[in-house]
Amino acid sequence: MAKKVKSSFINMVLTLMIITVVASLALGSVYNLTLEPIAAAKKAARERAIKLVLPAFDSLNSFKVPMPADPELTAGNGDQDSLEFHQAFENGTLVGTAISTFSNQAYDPTQIQIMVGFLPGGIIDSTVVTQQKETPGLGTKMADPKFNGQFAGKNPATFNLYVTKDGGQVDAITASTISSRAVCDALRRAYATFESYKSDGGNE
């Protein structure tokens, strides 16, 4: 057994200071080293998500579109007032728009983020959950095809984007109504912004 070092004010302060300084140096350098790979990985994940929710395309045009001023869509958003649009073109023709949308109404206070692809007519091509920290085994099922797949091919103009409990047409996940509501909230936000962008004269 190692001999115990006698504690004095000086050596306690010094030891803790050295340890914390070494730890912060180590963390700082690891953070710097991983900053770029993390950004690259996030970008790659976003591009993968766009590819998943839209038909084949060869070029992308990304820009921000402000959300319509509907209190139901903007309440509790903090300083986020716009959504990221990614218009996809194949040989110069618009094949769809991927919208990175979000909701702060999830069970976990962390924002959920969803990439949703709209075909030019406003029909949902498909959706993919890109960020969520819901309860494992319950809310996390929002990313499963069984729940997520029900939006594909639906037009939110005729398909009521609320869970059945709230009078809509979306089948909620068993025991995760809050997570299901959050997904609906995010999709409504995307669709409303998509529609307002169209009526403001943007090409679909």
Added chain:
Amino acid sequence: MNQWTNFTKGFIKENAVFVLLLGLCPTLAVTSSAINGMGMGLATTFVLVCSNMVVTLVKSFIPDKVRIPAFIVIIASFVTIVELVMQAYVPALFDTLGIFIPLIVVNCLVLGRAEGFASKQSFISSLIDGLGMGLGFTFALTLLGSVREMLGNGSIFDVKFTTGDAILVFILQPGAFIVLGYLIAIINKLRKTA
């Protein structure tokens, strides 16, 4: 100490979850499926091995009265490093495990081994102890996760073996306590008769 005994004690004889009842907070929280349990176990093993190695190297410089804060800083640093490195180089794995990684800091198993073992033993012993205890912890979490996933979701390692819904309560928090209680009883029975 015989290093083989030192390594294997973590699996049954001094298993962190079933016998020492250490680190139960992450145990109960994340074991809703087998793969979650295994991932959490392996991440904890990595931190445990690293922190045991560093603690045993610096143990003779740390004044006795500030050893706990010193150990916590060491452990927290490793957890953050693991989190950043995983996020950068294995984003797919991080997507599955990301939410559990910060939980490792509060796992008293890691601090318990630093305080109770690594601060008194040699470098090699601490390394092997970390590895054995970590893998034993992984074994316990995987077992717990498997049972809960089988009963609660009708699948194991995400492979479905029933159609339709299973007994949902086993995925929920009460199920964690029920399954853990039964597993502890079974393991203790086996230990007594063995």
